[in-house]
Amino acid sequence: MLRLVFSAAVGALIGGAVAALVGPPGAGVWVLAIAVPIGILSVVFTRLGASGLASTSVSQDDLTRARTEDRLGVARIEAVRQTGTQINDQPVCEIDVTVQPRRGAAYATTLRSIVPLVELASVRPGPAALRPVAILIEGGPEFGFIDGEVSPEEIAGLIVPPQGSVPTLAWPKAQRVVNGARRGPLLGVGPRGRVLRGILFTVVALAVAVAVVAPYSRAVVMTAQAAQDGRIGVDLRRPDELAVAVQALEDEIGHDNVSSVLIRSDFIRVEAPLTPGDTETDVWMYRGGVVDHEGAAPSQPDLAAEQFSWIDIALSKVWTLMERASAESGIPVGDASAVVSRGTDGDIDSETFGESVEAPEMFISLRTDYKNVSFRVNADGSGDLVSQ
Structure with missing residues (x-):
């Protein structure tokens, strides 16, 4: 969806530029003023989504589902790295963890997440840095921290093995878990269907550009005719x-x-x-x-x-x-x-x-x-x- 928004913003930029060129003074200015920030934001959030940015929080529905399906566990934080990216002045971090579920094999994974500055102390690595988690989908690796949400008895006896002794699972990019199932973007991101997506994005951009320029269609036609006569402008x-x-x-x-x-x-x-x-x-x-x-x-x-x-x-x-x-x-x-x-x-x-x-x-x-x-x-x- 964000890529469609970006395509629409590109179309608005093109249409606004044409309107500013051929239309009356001020034409297209408001379109450009809106399209530029929308285009920038859509690119930023698309890049963040593609980079696998995840949330470490768990909703009550997710927690209830994980408890019912016996998908609780514990995770040991192995390392935390700030990526240099900030969103709303909060750092985006890469967090290496080793997870031991109540049911199933342990695994290691790395997630990218926004960590508020006030919570950085809670994700310090170390042998004792064990935190209860809810695994969001059967087999993982997606999980979320659930400090204070489970009793010690629910995770009693779980021992996290060394990081190097377990397989490493990568978080699927451009996907999120909704109601216990992975959901990808409305439009795929892989090679399959790339041509059709390109056509769709182009059509959206052109449609928006035409809509923006439509009030100035006379000026567009007259400018084109003047150009054919070797003249710049009407x-x-x-x-x-x-x-x-x-x-x-x-x-x-x-x-x-x-x-x-x-x-x-x-x-x-x-x-x-x-x-x-x-x-x-x-x-x-x-x-x-x-x-x-x-x-x-x-x-x-x-x-x-x-x-x-x-x-x-x-x-x-x-x-x-x-x-x-x-x-x-x-x-x-x-x-x-x-x-x-x-x-x-x-x-x-x-x-x-x-x-x-x-x-x-x-x-x-x-x-x-x-x-x-x-x-x-x-x-x-x-x-x-x-x-x-």
Whole structure:
């Protein structure tokens, strides 16, 4: 199970890295923050489990079962070594013991266990270091210390032979005794089935990665297409990327009416009415394949006539118009931006004088560290670029 958890953590790391790369700022950060510690912990506990880490304590059920099945005995501690590993500041030790059961042959074994610092004195080796034990499974070697749990009569007469005179039994790795029977991990650890396990771990990792990246699927596809064109990253001012972003905005807003559009390489900001023909206007932002609804616009329009449709904007010409502006000004396109809104009514005799109700216009801005220029052009791409 821990290996499945590790596979899921790896998938989350991959998905989080992809989301952070192609998604909006902050995308995937929370996934990485969770997946990293989970992955580390799963590796640590998997390694500890594989190393044969065991518990020297015995539950009441285990003790009752051992007493009923006559699996009590005594053990002499021959040696104790600290491995250098600590868990929760408590040392992991290797303990060499010789065990003499009430029923069956004696044997020697070595177990790895966490020994609390306050209990180190109780596992000192020596000829007199005899402790009662319950053997957890018929034939051993798994056992646990049961100091104070049995009467002297239950282990009377047991003599532990010299360590070198008995066979040595190794504790089975990656297994534990449950209800008197060995239980291995949910998935095996041996060579048999290794290919199928590898496939399972890969599938789990990919499934988690896909789940993490799914909210940013548009950005992933657009990034891949940009790479095919020899570009690093998405540029939302280019025709194909801009079309995808506009469709996502239209789907999220629920209609195609807008009152203001800002187009930049990495995001598109739109002010649009909640309902076409209504003046209550909110802000939507497309960035990294995701549309965010940011709430009410800072400045609310006075007239519904300030609204226009996406079809009034020559979306396929935005990049070309920026290149034309760059050629005329001598300033690279760089991080050029475009703003689209209706023109201002300049007829002093009109009821809407001074209001933004004329045909939509596009304002293209280019800049360097030393110079800023701006051009105006009809939003439908017709007419000439006019320097502002």
